[in-house]
Amino acid sequence: xxxxEKTFSATARRILLDYHYPGNVRELGNIIEYAVALSNSxxxxxxxxxxxxxxxxxxxxxxxxxxxxxxxxxxxxxxxKEIEEKVITATLQYCKNHxxxxxxxxxxxxxxxxxxxxxxxxxx
Numbered sequence: 001x002x003x004x005e006k007t008f009s010a011t012a013r014r015i016l017l018d019y020h021y022p023g024n025v026r027e028l029g030n031i032i033e034y035a036v037a038l039s040n041s042x043x044x045x046x047x048x049x050x051x052x053x054x055x056x057x058x059x060x061x062x063x064x065x066x067x068x069x070x071x072x073x074x075x076x077x078x079x080x081k082e083i084e085e086k087v088i089t090a091t092l093q094y095c096k097n098h099x100x101x102x103x104x105x106x107x108x109x110x111x112x113x114x115x116x117x118x119x120x121x122x123x124x
Contacts (some may be wrong), residue, residue, distance in 0.1 A: 006036055012046045019053055085120050088113070 008016065012035070021027045031053055039048040046054055088106065095101040103113040 004042060006039060006042055006044055008035075008044050009046065012044055012049060015046055015049060015053060084116070088116055088120065092117075 016028075016031070019031075031050060034050050035044045035048040039045070088102070091102050091105055092099070095105065099110055099113055099117075103110045106113065108116075
């Protein structure tokens with residue numbers, strides 16, 4: 001049986017790379033199988049990924065031609081709490097978990113950042 005070779009768009013690839021796989025490799029395999037089955041073309045787009053993976057991508061999109069992920073798109077209907085969590089998480093990733101740098105970028109104290117990270121990790 002000949003199978004058609006498929007590829008991921010740059011956006012779909014970035015979402016897959018940024019996703020935090022709670023189920024590890026098995027989950028990655030399931031996500032790819034889902035996308036392959038759903039896609040009607042040779043190129044799989046972000047819309048071919050499961051909804052929960054698309055939602056986790058949230059907002060990181062390249063800003064400009066250099067492919068640097070330093071801007072956000074915020075979907076309508078997302079709560080302010082979720083926005084704050086995503087901004088803090090994305091900024092921490094951008095700063096490679098350097099909290100002092102993250103606090104400076106967000107223009108908050110390191111103590112405030114630490115408190116917010118604790119709340120995020122508790123799921124509050």
